[in-house]
Amino acid sequence: MKVLNFGSLNLDYVYRVKEFVQPGETLAVLSQEVLAGGKGLNQSVALARAGAEVYHAGLYGKGGELLKQTLTDSGVHTEYLLSSEELQGNAVIQVNDKGENCILLYGGSNQCITEQQIEETLSHFSAGDYLVLQNEINHLPLIVDKAYAIGMKIVLNPSPFNEKLNDVDFGKLSWIFVNEIEAKQLSGFDDADAAYAAIHRRYPDLSVLITLGKAGSVAYTNGERCVQPIFDVKVVDTTAAGDTFTGYFIASVMQQLPLSDAMKRATAASSIGVSRKGASPSIPTSQEVTEFLNNR
Ligand code: RIB
Secondary structure (H helix, E strand, O other): OOEEEEOOOEEEEEEEOOOOOOOOOOOOOOEEEEEEEOHHHHHHHHHHHOOOOEEEEEEEEEOOHHHHHHHHHOOOEOOOEEEEEEEOOEEEEEEOOOOOEEEEEEOHHHHOOOHHHHHHHHOOOOOOOEEEEEOOOOOHHHHHHHHHHHOOEEEEEOOOOOHHHHHOOHHHOOEEEEEHHHHHHHHOOOOHHHHHHHHHHHOOOOEEEEEOHHHOEEEEEOOEEEEEOOOOOOOOOOOOHHHHHHHHHHHHHHOOOOHHHHHHHHHHHHHHHHOOOOOHHHOOOHHHHHHHHHOO
16 A cells, blocks of 8 residues: 655755844844755655655645655655656745744646646556545545545645635545644534534544644544543754644555554644654654553
């Protein structure tokens, strides 16, 4: 069983600040780095470090060679990752003293995927293979429809949450990964159980994972409900915490770990990630996750 991640790649321009810049203010930053990121790339790296056989499809643009190299170095297959003449998609990220971030996203090459690339890529996958998606590339509804027709298991992290998602048929998905805010946007409810109940009424076959910030996360699948608290670590940078969780969780599900173990490994991986700087550079290896859990 293989996993295809049709997803974004971004150059992350990361600026460390004491506090986020305010309207009308000009702020000198403490430091600046350019790192490999993008929700798609981060999730592929997490999947690979968690031990999954992962293929990343998408488009990198001018100036984005570092991103392809990062995937290759992490053991991700890149034969379905094509290059584009467009400017590389990128993100401007402020990280404050509390490790919180705010992100501006420029789609660039990530928004130039063609129907032909979708057809060609999906022809290499079959029923039972996993497809991982986020909302940072174009043609999401088409990819979902075509992958569903093949019989792939489709996992969507609908982030950033916006009106483009209205055209995606959530009834064709196997899993969604959302935070509390996105769960409310989807269901109208603040409370996770109420949000899930509303989502379940509309899409009875959809499994749902909701991250709850400091309260941990909760998963609902096949009549099972599982809650996982966070691990207490010193937070340095929360960028890609959700991506790390997503990649580790999917890999664990593919490895047929029990739901509670999958959530524990995913939580441990993202806890290690937030204690380090950057998006993809912060994602731990499977061995680091095992050692972390053994020392708890
Ligand atoms: O989830 C974190 C990611 O969001 C960053 O790496 C940035 O590129 C944006 O896509």
